[in-house]
Amino acid sequence: xxxxxxxxxxxxxxxxxxxxxxxxxxxxxxxxxxxxxxxxxxxxxxxxxxxxxxxxxxxxxxxxxxxxxxxxxxxxxxxxxxxxxxxxxxxxxxxxxxxxxxxxxxxxxxxxxxxxxxxxxxxxxxxxxxxxxxxxxxxxxxxxxxxxxxxxxxxxxxxxxxxxxxxxxxxxxxxxxxxxxxxxxxxxxxxxxxxxxxxxxxxxxxxxxxxxxxxxxxxxxxxxxxxxxxxxxxxxxxxxxxxxxxxxxxxxxxxxxxxxxxxxxxxxxxxxx
Ligand SMILES: [Mn+2]
Numbered sequence: 001x002x003x004x005x006x007x008x009x010x011x012x013x014x015x016x017x018x019x020x021x022x023x024x025x026x027x028x029x030x031x032x033x034x035x036x037x038x039x040x041x042x043x044x045x046x047x048x049x050x051x052x053x054x055x056x057x058x059x060x061x062x063x064x065x066x067x068x069x070x071x072x073x074x075x076x077x078x079x080x081x082x083x084x085x086x087x088x089x090x091x092x093x094x095x096x097x098x099x100x101x102x103x104x105x106x107x108x109x110x111x112x113x114x115x116x117x118x119x120x121x122x123x124x125x126x127x128x129x130x131x132x133x134x135x136x137x138x139x140x141x142x143x144x145x146x147x148x149x150x151x152x153x154x155x156x157x158x159x160x161x162x163x164x165x166x167x168x169x170x171x172x173x174x175x176x177x178x179x180x181x182x183x184x185x186x187x188x189x190x191x192x193x194x195x196x197x198x199x200x201x202x203x204x205x206x207x208x209x210x211x212x213x214x215x216x217x218x219x220x221x222x223x224x225x226x227x228x229x230x231x232x233x234x235x236x237x238x239x240x241x242x243x244x245x246x247x248x249x250x251x252x253x254x255x256x257x258x259x260x261x262x263x264x265x266x267x268x269x270x271x272x273x
Contacts, residue, residue, distance in 0.1 A: 001261050002051060002207065002247040005029055007039040012258060014043035016265070020243045022049035022091070022205075029081045037085060048243050049089040049149070049178075049205050050082035054097075060133035061095030061126050071095065072133055076140050083144040089205050090141065091149050091178045094158060094166060095133065099126050111215035113186055116157040127162060131169030138172035149178035149205045152195060154186040154216055160195040167202055180207035180247065185226055188213030193230035200238050207247035208268070218248050220264035221271075228271045244268055 002022040003009040013021055023036070040047060052058065052075055060075065062068040075092065082090045096116065099105075103117040130150075138148055152163045160179070167175050177199045181192035196203060208231075210224030211217045221228055246264045249257035 001265075002049075002245060005032070005036060007035065010036070010039045010043050010045055013261075014045050016258070016262060018045065018261075018265070020046050020048045020245065022051055022089075022245055022247070023047050023085060023087065024051040025053040025078060029078075033081060033084045040085070047085045047087040049091055049245065050078065050085060050087040052078050052082075052090055052092045054093040056097045056101075058093075059095035059097045060092070060137075061130040062098040063125070063129060064098065067098060068095075068129070068133060072136055075137055079137060079141050079144075079146060083141070083146050088145050088147060089149050089178075090137075090146050091151050091205060091207075092134075092137070093151050094130050094153060094163060096126060096130075096153075096158065100157075111186075113154045113156060113216050127166050127169060130166045131171075134166065134170035134175050135172050138170060138174045141174060142172075147174045147176060147204060148172075149176050151178045151207065152180050152184050152199075154183045155190045156187045160184060160190065160198045164199055164202060176202045176204035178205040178207060179203055180209070181221075181226055181231065182207070182209035182211050182216060182218050182224070182247075185211055185213055185224065186216050188225075191230065192226050193234035196231065196234040196238055196240070203235075203238055203240050203242075205242055206240075206245050208244060208264070209247050220246070220248055220260045220267065222263070222267040228267070232271050244272065 005023045058071050100116045107114045150167045184192045184195040210219040210221050212224045248260045
């Protein structure tokens with residue numbers, strides 16, 4: 001399960017019988033790696049993934065060279081945390097904030113997704129800029145056990161095929177994809193099971209969550225309209241052998257999230273057993 005990088009959440013996950021976690025970029029990790037590692041050790045919880053930060057300051061697709069350089073510097077700092085924590089996967093969002101906002105894109109807080117105006121003349125440049133950044137981060141991480149997984153976004157903004165395209169454009173063995181089922185399901189045009197097939201052998205990590213196609217709500221599997229039997233079948237087809245990781249809730253609803261985690265775990269056990 002994806003949890004904030006804090007000792008309490010690690011202990012809470014352990015108390016629910018969860019063996020593997022993805023730690024996220026919040027709260028800030030500077031100076032806390034040792035304490036977190038100790039908590040993980042004593043709780044017998046293994047970090048399999050680290051979720052890198054996102055937003056304008058972390059935009060790896062920025063066309064502004066200085067902005068992109070700063071973003072890469074910040075990601076490298078987090079790649080170091082990722083390796084220090086013993087996580088083998090760094091999940092990163094494609095960078096499109098600068099592109100989208102400079103072309104009139106808006107954030108829709110009701111649906112938790114942005115509008116993303118595309119220009120045919122510049123969209124390939126955006127994917128190439130992302131790929132260039134991914135290659136640089138992959139080279140930075142090459143001496144560690146950390147692999148980089150580019151996360152699929154809401155399908156009204158970016159398709160799974162475009163995400164896979166970027167990961168391949170980077171031309172690095174340590175760049176793959178993390179499929180977020182809830183993101184893929186936004187708009188209802190792409191089935192998460194098909195997104196998994198499109199990702200194929202590049203599928204290295206999962207954010208499992210649900211919605212009814214009407215927004216990016218990160219609900220527990222079973223509460224939306226995703227066909228989970230089809231998801232399980234697709235995962236077998238692509239020989240996915242990683243962790244079934246739940247990424248639920250919004251940070252402000254902390255207490256509710258744990259009951260959603262219990263619900264999600266029970267649901268996945270029924271589907272996958
Ligand atoms: Mn996600």
